[in-house]
Amino acid sequence: MRMNKLFAGFSVLALSAMMLSGCGGPPPNKVHSKDDLKGKNVGVQLGTTGDTLAEDIENAKVEKYNKAADAVQALKQGKIDAVIVDLETAKSFVEKNNDIRVLDEEFADEEYAIAVKLDNQALQEELNGALKALTEDGTLQDIKANYEGDEQGQHPYQVKTNASRDKGKLTMATNAEFPPYESHDDNGSVVGFDVDMMNAVCDYLGYELHIDDMQFESVLPAVQSGKADVGVAGLSVTEDRQKNVLFTDNYAVTHQVIIVRKK
Amino acid sequence: MSLSESIRQNFIEGDRWRYLADGLKTTLFITVFAVMLGMVLGFLVAIIRSTYLRTKKLLIPDLICRLYLTVIRGTPVVVQLLIIYFVIFGSVQISKTLVAVIAFGVNSGAYVAEIVRGGIMSVDIGQLEAGRSLGLNYRQTMIHIVMPQAVKNVLPALCNECIVLLKETSVAGYIAINDLTRGGDIIRSITFAPFLPLLAVALIYLIVVVVLTKLVGILERRLAANDRR
Secondary structure (H helix, E strand, C coil): CHHHHHHHHHHHHHHHHHHHHHCCCCCCCCCCCHHHHCCCEEEEECCCHHHHHHHCCCCCEEEEECCHHHHHHHHHCCCCCEEEEEHHHHHHHHHHCCCEEEEEEEEEEEEECCEEECCCHHHHHHHHHHHHHHHHCCHHHHHHHHHCCCCCCCCCCCCCCCCCCCCCEEEEEECCCECCCEEECCCCCEECHHHHHHHHHHHHHCCEEEEEECCHHHHHHHHHCCCCCEECCCCECCHHHHCCEEECCCCEEEEEEEEEECC | CCHHHHHHHHHHHHHCHHHHHHHHHHHHHHHHHHHHHHHHHHHHHHHHHHHHHHHCCCHHHHHHHHHHHHHHHHCCHHHHHHHHHHHHCCCCCCCHHHHHHHHHHHHHHHHHHHHHHHHHHHCCHHHHHHHHHCCCCHHHHHHHHHHHHHHHHHHHHHHHHHHHHHHHHHHHHHHCCCCHHHHHHHHHHHHCCCHHHHHHHHHHHHHHHHHHHHHHHHHHHHHCCCCCC
16 A cells, blocks of 8 residues: 555656756747846856856856857756857857857957967967968868858868877867867867868977867866966957967957847 | 066966855855755755665665766766756856755765765664654664764764765856866966966865864764763
8 A cells, every 4th residue: 555655655756857848949039139138037158258248248147158059958958038149159169050040230349369378478378370371372261161151160170190299298288178279079089170270280380189068167277287288269359468478460250249049 | 587587477467266255155165055956955865765675665766876886976077067057057046156056965865875874774783673662663763863973973974075075066167157176277267377276276175174074073972972991
């Protein structure tokens, strides 16, 4: 008798859990412009420029996720009302999810650059030289075309097998959760614009590229502490960051956008 | 940068210490309620398991309990947390703190269950038999004779479980809960100075654990007051 009661109790628990996960869709979208963000739940990736922007929105409750993808997942399930993220990343999320869209309104332009340790001007200059040369010979433009525009996937960068590796290892700290700049491919290797660019830079300068994938908020501390030589993670140049690391010349210009549910 | 300057930058400027203070509140809230849920679940499962082992009754509940123990102890708590947040409560609007309480409580329950079962089984079977031959039924014997001795035996292990749980809640940041660890992470993400925020977070956890250990020590002494020395 008591055994049956207990069993029934467990079944009810299990059933209600199943029902909970099945019923009810996300609430209707209420964000149609930047102004609508006031007082809403806004998702961001911790430590990104979207995080900084969201903090400035009046009365908004900012939910800081470890990964932009988790913020997007929460948005789809109606746990938050909007996500602020970099344009290119937003596009790649929208491509894979047909129930979300990017609002036309944009935030101010920002520049991506490579971060190096504050006292390592030599490396900064070296990288600037490489970026300049690779822009002049069209390599960077090709890499860019491989990730955005009409010719995606048609210009993959081939690592030069015959390039010199005399200068030894160059460790790149990144957070491979940020497509198309860096993400994991089907085999689990880190790929993306930043990776191709750094491969080109290393081929040009004679380094051997070593990629260290970590949490986004650990990228700059890794550079500061010398655990990594460079931080390349779609890092926007901001005043706060410039106090702690040196930035090279910018290699991409982008801005933050708002993702919302379609309905 | 001098120490006083970095203290100012990390904690005082922009009232950043609030991230730690609010985080501590959240961490303590989640821990307290998760411990309560874990204890209830754990004792329930332990009683079912030990009853089955000693009397061969409650076979089906015992099977369910064993399934629960296998699944919960066999998977990492972060994964359980994410599954509860994104899968089980996927389209349900529910407070994240509640999700964390459920996840950590259910997780802790599995460990508490095995600790308490160990305590119950450690009480000599003669105690149970003595109780039964004095005319008490199984339930009365458990409540008045076995459990009081069992609980006293497992108190240090339960205290240990509370400490583990407190520290395990540091992964709550995965579902964007601003707990103590995440508070430190947020400060780090603003100031990019890893040293002080991490140290401060560690120190706060340590203080909480030391206080907790002291309290359990007092409780243990009180419970031991009528022991033979």
